Structures are given as structure tokens and as C-alpha cells.
Amino acid sequence: MSQTTSSPYDEPMPHSAPLDRTATISDVARLAGVSVPTVSRVLTGAARVSEDRRRRVDKAIAALGYRPSAAAQVLASGRSTTIAILAANTSRYGYAEAIRGVEESARAAGFAVIIVVVESERDDEVRAAADAVLRQSVAGVVVLKFDPPGVAALKALQSAIPAVALSGVPEAGVPQAVLDESEAAAALTEHLLSLGHSTVHHVRIPPSGKEDGRTTGWRLALQRHGIPTPPIEDVSWDVSTAHEIGVRLASDPAVTAIFCGNDETAMGVIRGIHDTGLNVPDDISVVGFDDHPLAPMFIPALTTARQDFAELGRHGTAQLLALLKGESPLALETVEPPLVFRESTALPSSRRR
Amino acid sequence: MSQTTSSPYDEPMPHSAPLDRTATISDVARLAGVSVPTVSRVLTGAARVSEDRRRRVDKAIAALGYRPSAAAQVLASGRSTTIAILAANTSRYGYAEAIRGVEESARAAGFAVIIVVVESERDDEVRAAADAVLRQSVAGVVVLKFDPPGVAALKALQSAIPAVALSGVPEAGVPQAVLDESEAAAALTEHLLSLGHSTVHHVRIPPSGKEDGRTTGWRLALQRHGIPTPPIEDVSWDVSTAHEIGVRLASDPAVTAIFCGNDETAMGVIRGIHDTGLNVPDDISVVGFDDHPLAPMFIPALTTARQDFAELGRHGTAQLLALLKGESPLALETVEPPLVFRESTALPSSRRR
DNA sequence: TTGAAAGCGCTAACAG
């Protein structure tokens, strides 16, 4: 009665649901008047089948509306045509775009996609996510290593399965596709400096580790100019925290230029500044990061660095598929985000300082 | 040699990838000194297992890092713990949020999620998507019936599998969760009218069928007031088309109030108006729809109707899971989006008309 | 409670 152990399998199973029975390969074989392996051969194209039989099989398949069972195929062949996306989030801009890119190219290659999310870096969540991936007999996994949960999940996978990471910071070890953020962040910061601002404040989005490329680039640019780094402001993913920080920063006359971790944050910060009666860029310059679709529509339109997350996702999938085919070494492709200058930056105001 | 038939299975298979072999149920059984079915029993909880053996099995599972193969389980049991999300898009705001809601609640119920996208309503694409769903042995599917591809895909499924639709317009036939948009759209339109605008123009986003709830509501409100409906402007999902329309509408002095199909469109339209030198809301009032996270940050902050897509997704999943358990009839839950009034609407300007 | 035997739908040798 009483249970002294506590493996996850002591828990009740989820309510699984019965599958509607549909035509099987033997139904097709019977109708076509051939053996089951012959049907399999036309399915996989693994071996030659006579024109005549192939036609009969195709006809039977069409007649029965037959679709091979992916589960049975993976079991019998030991090969899978499904990949997993492991991510901490599915709906935020960069994440959603990266997922779109992965899904798109996976589908083009004939792979199905399962999505598993790991919400936090808590040990049980990370383990559950890794388990979910492993249980599904996927060929490989693309992990969005944008944040601590992503990093932890990647580690939990322990290369038990082919994996590639999508990331903003190059890093040795795992195959990955990276969008090199740090140079672009530095360039954005220097743009602000070159306008005449004596320093640049930074609003940091939740980082992937101790520091992400955006923050690193900002710090780097400041260092290059011998400017001490002002205290960092941290925002959550909730834009309203960016708004609060905007209000706070606006009250500090030393603040004339702000580098935000992403465009949504920049919009929140600008709105906060706006609400104190100050103007962007006349009083304070603000830059974002990502080139969000709404960045050019915002008033003022955002100066930012363009990140092509979907492309990152496509690269990652390509890497994974190459890895699966045994091709290597994989070129670690690094893309540098192009800067786009719009309306949210200007010379420092004489009204401040 | 030459092929005269052309079933999809004449095409080459995707490169499938070999799976790393891991511990199987027999490994566990052997290590625990029990039979395979006994291990299965502790896994599924289907039958009683003695305390002693259960403990040994648990220990063996832990020692081997064993994870049951979902593919083998589904094959043997004929029951699945995976559901599919069928959507035309994964990254756009409403879609991404709905997907998040579905994934979240599916995960909470112990279900894995596969995502299949159907990009257009082209017959081959729709069929491919339906096939992908059916091949995966999923327990059921949640389809985002937000647009023509979604509608077509749902139809292609032919109730070959338990399905629930997520939608903005109630409709008989399929189980569904709906966010009733038409009343909110009407209310938003009437808000504009009550401010003194003599008519309200409409910028329509790509609709799910001949007409979506937003457009219907707008039309309804105008009719109630005996106002003829002005010509509709259609935008694509690309915000720049909204911008163009904003510019165009601004040049028409008859336009003093605009109801946009969603907030992103509203932002594009406002920016277009702004670029002609006119002001929102002083010269023209604009309302959006959805209450996008950036809507309160935009300058001017958007008057809009809040849509909780994630909640819609959760409702849908709940419906599907209930359906799978054979519970019914399902309450068709309809949520009416609450209006939120902000800065983008005002009295009509004396400068126009 | 437990194990032996059968089988889910499919692919992989292996003869022929």
C-alpha cells in the first residue's frame, strides 16, 4: 500500500486516448495483392519494385486513404523523421521567430516537429523537458539557448541525442548557429557616443547566463572609450517594468542615452520617458535591439540592430540535419546583425546635464 | 523505369536519422529480476505490483536512466499521449499566444505537443498538413481556425480524429473554443460613433472566411445607426501595408475614425497618418483590437479590445481532453473581449470635414 | 500478483 520509493513512474499516467483505427500496411498489401514488404518498399523507396506492382500498391494506398504510422516506422527502422524544439518560451518575438524558422526548414526536409518547453531552470522542470524529448524518439533537437532554462536543458540532454543550439553568443562544445550580438551592441553604443553622449546607460533583458552578448558589447564599447559603465537596469519580460525604468531614468539628468536589450523594452522605456514629459530623442536617445516589426512604426521609430531569428532557426535546422547525415565538421555560421538608424537617437540635449 | 502513377509515396523519403540506443524495458526487467510485463505494470500503473518488486523496478529504472519509448507505447496500446496543434502561423501575436496556451495546458496534463503548420489553403498543402497530423498517431488536434488555411485544414481532417477548433466566430459542427469578437468590435465602433464621428472606416486583416467577427461587428454597429458602410481597406500581415493605408486614409478628409483589425495594424495606420503630418487622435481617431502587449506603450496608447488568446488555447485544450475522455456535451465557452480605452480616440477634429 | 505468449504496424535481413 504505502509507497516508499518515488520514481516518476509511480505517478498516475496521463489519460491517454484511444486512436481511431485506420488502414494498415497489411490492408494495403491485401488489396494490392502483394506482400507487406513490397508495400513497405514502395513507401520507403528502399528497393526497386516492378512498375506493375507499384501501380497496384499506389492504387490501394489511395483507395484506402492509407498513411503509414510514424510510430511503427520509427520502432521498426530505428530511424526517426521528427525533431524537437526545446525552448523556454514560444510566443516572445525572438523565440517565436526562431521556432518559425526551425519548423519551416524541418517541414521542407520532411521532418515533423515536436515542441517541448522548459519554463524555468528548476531541476525537475529541466529534467522533465529532457525526458520528454528523449521519450519521443526524435532524430535530434534544436535548443533555443537564449536563457538559463535553455542552457540548463541543453546540458541535461547530455548529448544523449544529436543537438544544436541557437544562441546569441558563440561558445565551444555544442554545434550551434549563432547571431553574434556583441559587435552589433558595441556598434550601437558607439553610435550613441559618436553623437556626443558622454555615456550610455543600459537596460538589460533577462540574460542567458551571467552575461549576454548585448550587455557584453555595450560594456566593451564603453571600455574602448575609457568610460566607466553606469549601473545596469534589469527588466523582466513584462514591458511594464521597462516603462517603470524609463520613468526612473528620465528623472536622472545624467542619463542622455540608453541602450535597451530589445525593441519591446526600448518602447516601454521610451513610453516611460514620454510620460515624464520628456521627449525621445530630443531629451534622451534610446536604441533597441532586434528590429521588431513594429520598430519602424513606433513614434519615434527605433534605431536598432536587425536580428533575423527565423534565419537563425533555419541555420540551426540545417546544422542539425547535416549532423544527422553524418556530415561534418559543421561550419559555425555567425551572422552579424546590421544596424538600422531611425528616429530614436539624436545629439545630446542642452537641456540636460 | 518510367513512372506513370504519382502517389506521394513515389517521392524519396526524407533522410531519417538513426536513434541512439538506450535502455529498454527488457534491460530494466533483467536488472530488476522481474518479467517485462511487471515493469510495464509499474510504468502504467495499470495493475498492482508487490511493494518489493515495484521497488526493484524503480531502482533499475533509475540506475539505467530508462525512459519508455512513446512510439512503442502508442503502438502497443493504441493510445496516445500526444496532441497536435494545427496552425497557419506560429509567430504572429494571436497565434503564438494561442499556441502557448495549448502547449501549457497540454503539458500540464501530461501530453506532448507536435506542431504542424499549413501555410496556405492550397489543396496539396492542406492535405500534407492533415496527413502529417494523422501519421503521428496523436490523440487529438487543436486547430487554429483563424484563417482560410485553418478552416481548410480542419475540414481536411474530416473528423478522422478528435479535433477542436479555436476561433473568433462561433459556429456549429465542430467542438470549439471561441473568443466572440463581433460584439466587442461593434462596441468599439459605437464608442467612436458616440464620440461624434459620423462614420467609422475599417482596415481589415486577412479574414478567416468571407468575413470575420471583427468586420461583422463593425458592419453591425454601423447598420444599427443607419450609417452606410464605407469601403473596406484590406491589409496583409505585413505592417507596412497598414502604414500605406494610413497614409492614404489620412488624405481623405472624410476619414475621422478608423477601426483596425488588430493592434499591429493600428500602429502601422497611426504611423502612416503621422507621416502625413496629421495627428492621432486630434485629427483622426484609431482603434485596434487584441490589446497587444505594446498597445499601452505606443504613443498614443491604443484604445482596443483585449483578447486572451492564451486562455483561448487553454480552453481549447480542455475541451479536447474532455472529448478524449468521452465527456460531453462540451460547454461551448464564449468569452467577450473587454474594451480598454486609452489615448488613440477623441472627439472629431474641427479641422477635418 | 506474476510470467508466458501474442501482437501493435512497420522495416530488415534473407532466400529465391
Next chain:
DNA sequence: CTGTTAGCGCTTTCAA
């Protein structure tokens, strides 16, 4: 080129 025979990892009878 084609059919026969095994067997993928698991669950499900069925006896014991």
C-alpha cells in the same frame, strides 16, 4: 524483383 521470417519496445490477454 519478391515473399518469408524476425523483431523493434511495449502492452495485453491468459494462465498460473
